[in-house]
Amino acid sequence: MANKKVGSVMVIGGGIAGIQASLDLADSGYKVYLLEESPAIGGVMAQLDKTFPTNDCAMCVMSPKLVECGRHLNIEIITNAELKKVTGNAGNFKVEVTKHPRYVDEDKCTGCAACTQHCPVTVALYPIEKTLIYLKPEDKVKVDVILNELRDKKGNLMPILQAINTEYKYLPERILKYISQELDVALTKIYQIATFYNAFHLEPRGKHIITVCIGTACHVQGAPGLIEALEDELGIKVGETTKNMEFTLETARCFGCCGLAPVITVNEDVHGKLKRADIPGIVKHYKSMEEKQDAKIDH
Numbered sequence: 001m002a003n004k005k006v007g008s009v010m011v012i013g014g015g016i017a018g019i020q021a022s023l024d025l026a027d028s029g030y031k032v033y034l035l036e037e038s039p040a041i042g043g044v045m046a047q048l049d050k051t052f053p054t055n056d057c058a059m060c061v062m063s064p065k066l067v068e069c070g071r072h073l074n075i076e077i078i079t080n081a082e083l084k085k086v087t088g089n090a091g092n093f094k095v096e097v098t099k100h101p102r103y104v105d106e107d108k109c110t111g112c113a114a115c116t117q118h119c120p121v122t123v124a125l126y127p128i129e130k131t132l133i134y135l136k137p138e139d140k141v142k143v144d145v146i147l148n149e150l151r152d153k154k155g156n157l158m159p160i161l162q163a164i165n166t167e168y169k170y171l172p173e174r175i176l177k178y179i180s181q182e183l184d185v186a187l188t189k190i191y192q193i194a195t196f197y198n199a200f201h202l203e204p205r206g207k208h209i210i211t212v213c214i215g216t217a218c219h220v221q222g223a224p225g226l227i228e229a230l231e232d233e234l235g236i237k238v239g240e241t242t243k244n245m246e247f248t249l250e251t252a253r254c255f256g257c258c259g260l261a262p263v264i265t266v267n268e269d270v271h272g273k274l275k276r277a278d279i280p281g282i283v284k285h286y287k288s289m290e291e292k293q294d295a296k297i298d299h
């Protein structure tokens with residue numbers, strides 16, 4: 001009976017290609033074993049924002065397939081597992097798979113993550129500071145004001161990080177350690193939040209944040225030219241900050257005012273319908289604001 005063909009297949013890799021192949025095979029009537037080495041299917045596409053060439057949201061494309069794959073009666077998803085050995089012939093292979101432990105009861109787990117709140121084990125993603133963290137007096141005053149206002153509120157971590165991010169325009173490492181110490185919250189938990197949201201920054205940023213919209217309308221109306229002009233004017237590339245910490249240049253997608261395309265924002269100010277030639281004047285305006293402020297301080 002060694003030549004008897006079997007009606008099941010194994011798909012290796014649970015990225016978008018593996019998911020689609022599994023769905024097609026399962027719809028054709030095959031029993032499909034979808035093998036994935038990471039804890040979840042989705043692969044790299046699940047980590048993308050937009051996809052080429054249509055600029056569609058990656059998760060909007062993927063989510064229905066993930067759900068369908070998870071619910072399909074002909075598909076068995078085997079995650080956290082790797083293929084060890086394949087023997088046999090076409091139509092009748094035998095595979096050996098190593099399944100790594102997940103440490104949760106998969107039949108009961110709903111993915112709510114509540115268990116992470118009660119887990120007695122702390123895994124340090126970042127080195128744990130054994131000594132007490134002290135801040136410079138001026139920083140301590142600012143941070144303590146924020147902590148005193150928010151520490152007793154439910155779900156305080158997010159608003160505290162927002163307030164620090166607003167105050168410093170980024171989240172200084174030492175202050176995060178201080179918050180961890182003062183609130184008795186694991187530093188790893190703070191970094192989980194700080195690294196998840198795009199609004200938080202872990203590197204110092206300039207006094208003026210220039211953001212160029214690279215949404216479709218702005219792109220078509222000349223955003224790439226504005227970026228070039230800004231890079232020339234400031235002597236930095238997108239994502240960088242000038243040495244004097246005056247300007248940071250960033251990009252973002254669609255500010256919701258496409259009628260003004262192409263648009264940039266400088267801090268809270270919106271500048272629309274721009275041409276390359278407008279850029280030097282705008283940069284000069286914010287530079288002179290700095291100079292005026294410095295002059296006031298000197299008096």
Ligand code: FES
Pocket residue numbers: 213214215216217218219253254255256257258259261263
């Ligand atoms: S595409 Fe730039 S504001 Fe909408």
